[in-house]
Amino acid sequence: MTQTVSIADLMSLSGVTFGTSGARGLVSAMTDRICFAYTCGFLQHLENIGQFAPGSHVAIAGDLRPSSSRIMxxxxxxxxxKGGHVDFCGFVPSPAVAAYGFARGIASLMVTGSHIPDDRNGIKFNRNDGEVLKSDELGIRAQNITLPDLFDDEDMLGEPTPLGPLIDVATAYVARYVDAFGTEALRGLRLGIYEHSAVGRDILVRLVEQLGGEAYRLGRSETFIPVDTEAVRPEDQALARQWTSELNLDAILSTDGDSDRPLLADESGTWIRGDILGILCARALGIKAVATPVSCNSAAELSGLFDTVSRTRIGSPFVIEAMNNLINAGQVTVCGYEANGGFLLGAEVRLENTRLSALPTRDAVLPILAALVDARRQDVSLSMLQRQLPARYTFSERLQNYPTAQSRALIAHLEAGSEAEILARLTATFGGIAGEVDGIDLTDGLRIHFAGGDIIHLRPSGNAPELRCYTESDTSERSVANNAKALEVVRDLVIG
Structure with missing residues (x-):
């Protein structure tokens, strides 16, 4: 017996909803029926806009979580x-399967929960020509799906669907960067690869070796590790310092779970903040128009490197929308980057003897390689490369297991009333940390500007029950300290 269901209703009932990077939820809630329905909703939406029809191919890949194979x-x-054909791309980085789909004009999807713990997972959808935007999410949510009678009492499929023969997309992804930078680009560099459970760990090793560098495999794990590039774990900070010291490394390369967000440590084992890595990459590529979320380091403007810096809400769909607006306005070299380090190349760029085609989806490889190649070209260390930028330092951390409803209630409380009332309340709440508040930005969450130049930014996570806190100051130590103090204030704050 068939059943007609609404995607909007399924999202409400299951708790598997759209965040900043696709549909995310608890693995226990992401039953086969839910994942089947959401994929049907995605394809019906594409059919409505002329990007899918029976007979079309759709590429699938996944990360290394235990639940990914079942969801795929x-x-x-x-x-x-829906009458389509599956192009099974295996377990590869999100940008690798996206690039394969874009090159062939077909839709693709990546089963991944990115950096969040493996009791959760997700599905990231890509159109034929780019990531799904917020308008596409609304289109998917609006679909009504007729489900076939394939599911048992626990909403699981009785027989798993064969995924078909494996299509090699990794080779083309590696070649994209070897062709762009050349086989001598990393010659002489000793580079550690922190593999953990990242799906792109072997690809990073291949890239380093094919670009002439010396690769050292480090920390491989067959158990999933939730590496968050915006909030690097203390144990990963300690490991990086240990490895660079013991092995005399020039840098350590790593990514999050689906390898679309980079981690790059300098020669001292200090992980470079993603928003700084984005600036370094854009500079190395000669890009003049940048789209970046409001949470990212203000060194983008202070450096004077870019003709245009367009600030957006947090999430790659918003960055892509801003990049498209810059391109439509006549900008020739355009990119986007996020605080997590993910870099989106909006338009083709020319390198010394080659060109690098656009890849308008979050990518970890390009910012890592661009920074390393630029440092080697200048014959400076990565730490010296960073010191070429204005001295502004960002830090981010989060309160875990902090329900989204509680986060929203907190923000609503802090921003209630007239402007004078808001500034007075925020000064009373956070003044002991950073002094008098002289402005706020409500682009995404609550970004508080202090008269002395510090910034505290509070925002509910779009992917998990967490409250994110971003801080910026003129020293790294102050930014870190302000973050810890702000989260302590929030933890103790009684609303109501």
């Missing part, structure tokens, strides 16, 4: 149900 099979079953 459920998504594949939905593609077959």
């Amino acid at each position: 099979a459920a998504c594949a079953a939905a593609i077959h149900h």
Whole structure:
């Protein structure tokens, strides 16, 4: 017996909703029926806008979480149900499967929960020509789906759907960067690869070796590790310092779980902040128009490197929308980057003897390689490369297991009333940390500007029950200290 269901209703009932990077939820809630329905909703939306029809191919890949294979099979079953063909790309980075789809003008999806713990997972959808935007999310949410009678009492498929023969997309992804930078680009560099459970760990090793560097494999894990590039774990900070010292490394390369967000440590084992890495990459590529979320380091403007810096809400769909606006306004070299380090190349760029085509989805490889190549070209260390930028330092941390409803209630309380009332309340709440508040920015969450130049930014996470806190100051130590103090204030704050 078939059943017609609304995607909007399923999102409400299951708790598997759209965040900043696709549909995310608890693995226990991401049943085969839910994943099947969401994939059908995605394909129906594409059909409505002329990007899918029976007979079309759809590429699938996944990360290394235990639940990813099952969810990929459920998504594949939905593609077959809608008359499509599955291009099974295996377990590869999100940007690798996206690049494969963009090059062929077909839709793609990546089963990944990115950096969050493996009790959660997600599905990241890509159109034929780019990531899904917020308008596409609304289109998917609006779909009504007729589900076939394939699911048992626990909403699981009885028989897993074969994914088909493996298509090699990794080779083309590696070649993209070897062709761009050349086989001598990393010659002489001793580079550690912090592998952990990142799906792109072997690709990073291949890239380093094919670009002439010396690769050292470090910290490989067969158990999933939730590496968050915006809030690096203390143990990962300690490991990086230990490895660089013991092995005399020039840098350590790593990524998050689906390898679309970079981690790059300098020669001292200090992880470079993602928003600084974005600036370094854009400078190395000669880009003049940048789109970046409001949470990212203000050194982008203070450096004078860019003709235009367009500030957005947090999330790659907003960055892509801003990049498209810059391109439509006539900007020739355009990129976007996020606080997590993910870099989006909006338009083709010319390098010394080659060109690098656009890849308008979050990518970890390009910012890592661009910074390393630029440092080697200048014959400076990565720490010296960073010191070429204005001295502004950002830091981010989060309160975990902090319900989204509680986060929203907190923000609503802090920003209630007239402007004078808001500034007075914020000064009373956070003045002991950073002094008098002289302005706020409500682009995404609550970004508080203090008269002395410090910034505290509070925002509910779009992916998990967490409250994010971003801080910026003129020293790294002050930014870190302000962050800890702000989270302590929030933790103790009684609302109501």
